[in-house]
Amino acid sequence: MTASNLDKSANRALAIVVFDIDGVVRDVGGSYRRALADTVEQYTNGAYRPSQVDIDTLKSEGVWNNDWEASQELVYRYFEKQGKNRTEIALDYQNLVAFFQSRYRGPNPKNWTGYICTEPLLLASNYLETLTLAGIPWGFFSGATRGSAEYVLCKRLGLKSPVLIAMEDAPGKPDPTGLLATVQLLEQQFSAPETTAVIYVGDTVADMYTVEKAKLLQPNRLWIGVGILPPHVLQETSQQLEAYTANLKQAGAKIILPNVQDLTAAKIQELIAGENPA
Numbered sequence: 001m002t003a004s005n006l007d008k009s010a011n012r013a014l015a016i017v018v019f020d021i022d023g024v025v026r027d028v029g030g031s032y033r034r035a036l037a038d039t040v041e042q043y044t045n046g047a048y049r050p051s052q053v054d055i056d057t058l059k060s061e062g063v064w065n066n067d068w069e070a071s072q073e074l075v076y077r078y079f080e081k082q083g084k085n086r087t088e089i090a091l092d093y094q095n096l097v098a099f100f101q102s103r104y105r106g107p108n109p110k111n112w113t114g115y116i117c118t119e120p121l122l123l124a125s126n127y128l129e130t131l132t133l134a135g136i137p138w139g140f141f142s143g144a145t146r147g148s149a150e151y152v153l154c155k156r157l158g159l160k161s162p163v164l165i166a167m168e169d170a171p172g173k174p175d176p177t178g179l180l181a182t183v184q185l186l187e188q189q190f191s192a193p194e195t196t197a198v199i200y201v202g203d204t205v206a207d208m209y210t211v212e213k214a215k216l217l218q219p220n221r222l223w224i225g226v227g228i229l230p231p232h233v234l235q236e237t238s239q240q241l242e243a244y245t246a247n248l249k250q251a252g253a254k255i256i257l258p259n260v261q262d263l264t265a266a267k268i269q270e271l272i273a274g275e276n277p278a
């Protein structure tokens with residue numbers, strides 16, 4: 001069953017749920033993040049390979065959701081520490097992107113054999129079915145390219161034409177345009193009123209900032225940010241785990257969960273009730 005099977009009486013829906021993809025639907029610790037580290041290492045001539053903590057520290061700034069731009073920024077910062085000015089660094093962004101993609105997708109753009117092929121899934125399609133059966137519309141807003149997002153959603157999870165706003169469709173987070181567009185598509189598809197509560201599920205500070213910015217644009221509806229701890233964080237030290245959790249909370253996360261599938265229909269009902277006490 002897919003979202004398209006949801007009863008059109010979704011105006012009774014408890015909430016609309018929108019999911020980020022990377023770190024929520026799939027584990028990108030060995031794919032996107034590995035490609036990012038490869039790219040920084042390549043463009044610093046092998047002198048610097050960022051750790052997961054280095055990447056987390058950068059992303060905690062809330063503006064580096066795009067991993068191509070994050071790679072470029074880490075390269076710049078490395079050379080700045082060596083006393084160079086950014087204007088002195090010969091860095092071709094398009095070449096950097098091409099290198100990144102050659103690692104993430106593989107050298108053949110039509111036959112992907114790169115890191116993307118090994119990404120563990122963090123949810124099962126039957127989890128989404130439980131939301132559908134509970135009358136909860138759901139969709140996806142991600143900074144991943146449409147090809148990458150559809151690879152995991154359609155090829156890996158077997159979803160049929162899910163509602164999706166990807167990199168090519170909207171400005172990068174924390175700009176809320178893509179989130180608002182996803183919600184609008186779900187409202188139209190399921191005849192949900194414009195006052196339906198929205199839950200955005202993400203794993204980064206930028207995701208939570210996106211929810212906060214959406215609140216400013218549409219203050220007449222309830223917006224809830226749900227933080228997910230990505231797998232690489234769960235494998236780090238307790239101190240790093242606490243720091244990551246604190247950053248999500250400070251950015252606006254209402255709750256933080258170790259896995260997206262912990263966001264059950266019952267948990268969603270609990271969240272909504274908590275924000276709308278009788």
